[in-house]
Amino acid sequence: MSVIAELSIFPLGVQGSLAPYVAKAVHLIRESGLPHHLGPMGTCVEGEWDEVMAVVDQCFKALAVDQERVYMTLKVDWRAGRENGLHSKTASVESQFWSAR
Amino acid sequence: MSVIAELSIFPLGVQGSLAPYVAKAVHLIRESGLPHHLGPMGTCVEGEWDEVMAVVDQCFKALAVDQERVYMTLKVDWRAGRENGLHSKTASVESQFWSAR
Amino acid sequence: MSVIAELSIFPLGVQGSLAPYVAKAVHLIRESGLPHHLGPMGTCVEGEWDEVMAVVDQCFKALAVDQERVYMTLKVDWRAGRENGLHSKTASVESQFWSAR
Amino acid sequence: MSVIAELSIFPLGVQGSLAPYVAKAVHLIRESGLPHHLGPMGTCVEGEWDEVMAVVDQCFKALAVDQERVYMTLKVDWRAGRENGLHSKTASVESQFWSAR
Numbered sequence: 269m270s271v272i273a274e275l276s277i278f279p280l281g282v283q284g285s286l287a288p289y290v291a292k293a294v295h296l297i298r299e300s301g302l303p304h305h306l307g308p309m310g311t312c313v314e315g316e317w318d319e320v321m322a323v324v325d326q327c328f329k330a331l332a333v334d335q336e337r338v339y340m341t342l343k344v345d346w347r348a349g350r351e352n353g354l355h356s357k358t359a360s361v362e363s364q365f366w367s368a369r
Numbered sequence: 370m371s372v373i374a375e376l377s378i379f380p381l382g383v384q385g386s387l388a389p390y391v392a393k394a395v396h397l398i399r400e401s402g403l404p405h406h407l408g409p410m411g412t413c414v415e416g417e418w419d420e421v422m423a424v425v426d427q428c429f430k431a432l433a434v435d436q437e438r439v440y441m442t443l444k445v446d447w448r449a450g451r452e453n454g455l456h457s458k459t460a461s462v463e464s465q466f467w468s469a470r
Numbered sequence: 471m472s473v474i475a476e477l478s479i480f481p482l483g484v485q486g487s488l489a490p491y492v493a494k495a496v497h498l499i500r501e502s503g504l505p506h507h508l509g510p511m512g513t514c515v516e517g518e519w520d521e522v523m524a525v526v527d528q529c530f531k532a533l534a535v536d537q538e539r540v541y542m543t544l545k546v547d548w549r550a551g552r553e554n555g556l557h558s559k560t561a562s563v564e565s566q567f568w569s570a571r
Numbered sequence: 572m573s574v575i576a577e578l579s580i581f582p583l584g585v586q587g588s589l590a591p592y593v594a595k596a597v598h599l600i601r602e603s604g605l606p607h608h609l610g611p612m613g614t615c616v617e618g619e620w621d622e623v624m625a626v627v628d629q630c631f632k633a634l635a636v637d638q639e640r641v642y643m644t645l646k647v648d649w650r651a652g653r654e655n656g657l658h659s660k661t662a663s664v665e666s667q668f669w670s671a672r
Binding site: 487508510511516547562566570 | 588591609613615656663671
């Protein structure tokens with residue numbers, strides 16, 4: 269589970285809340301069974317590169333199918349052999365934070 | 370509190386974990402008193418534009434002071450009159466998610 | 471001129487081309503006198519941190535003033551003592567590219 | 572050629588210039604034959620979604636193969652039926668810029 273990818277994806281040119289479109293992507297991410305974390309500015313997904321990119325591919329296609337324009341940003345952090353990074357990355361920052369107090 | 374900004378900041382060219390550097394930024398964000406959310410790929414901060422950018426400025430300077438190179442990504446979503454967006458953005462996606470089931 | 475920042479900024483919820491809004495930001499960047507490079511996905515600006523962030527601040531405020539929602543991404547690469555990075559970064563990649571042939 | 576994607580990819584934890592790694596990615600992008608634009612903060616590639624993502628996949632794997640950690644950001648702008656967007660996006664901003672003078 270070496271990749272953590274944060275995906276933000278939404279259509280451009282639509283009025284009102286973008287939540288229905290984001291929910292579509294979150295639905296596909298949940299169906300994938302991969303560990304994920306829904307945040308205010310994007311959803312983090314953890315897995316092997318090919319697994320994660322397959323979900324990104326599905327999310328993009330599900331949004332593009334009935335839109336004129338779609339915008340997406342993806343941030344990827346890959347670390348060889350990392351396990352349970354969704355938890356361990358924030359835990360490690362918190363641990364540093366408290367030990368520096 | 371119209372701005373939600375997601376900040377990812379770390380030095381380049383250092384070996385080992387980046388957690389100590391991220392913890393430095395998180396410390397400054399917490400000192401600001403602004404609502405925030407620590408995620409695996411960045412920290413979201415909510416506030417008015419000037420408040421949020423003042424914290425970003427502090428974080429950058431705290432990292433740059435003893436490094437050779439610093440990389441930063443910032444994603445900003447500003448919406449006029451939004452309140453409590455750190456909570457409401459994910460709540461609104463979850464609500465769409467469940468109503469579509 | 472140690473900072474290169476790539477700015478992408480546009481309103482959400484508007485129909486049609488985003489070019490008029492991007493042009494507003496480009497106008498402010500050009501007025502700043504800082505070296506810049508207009509690309510298909512964002513505009514790179516080079517300068518000291520405070521100079522660059524002052525322009526980002528102006529661009530954001532110029533767009534937010536008559537919009538309901540604004541989205542912005544900023545990528546920053548700061549390197550101590552770098553000169554003429556807008557040119558040297560791509561030149562250095564091209565040089566590697568050709569020497570590896 | 573509806574997608575424009577800006578790719579920034581580099582290893583973390585290495586000392587010195589990142590240009591050799593970026594050149595590796597640029598080499599693969601050029602071999603793909605897709606229109607592209609090398610910028611100071613990333614390389615823009617234009618094509619259909621599947622074509623562009625196949626190149627991103629190659630770039631990631633080429634960097635990850637002999638590194639411990641790789642960081643990547645990808646920004647995608649997809650617009651149905653757009654042609655020659657690498658040129659037309661900046662041309663359209665310039666045209667707005669000058670007509671507003």
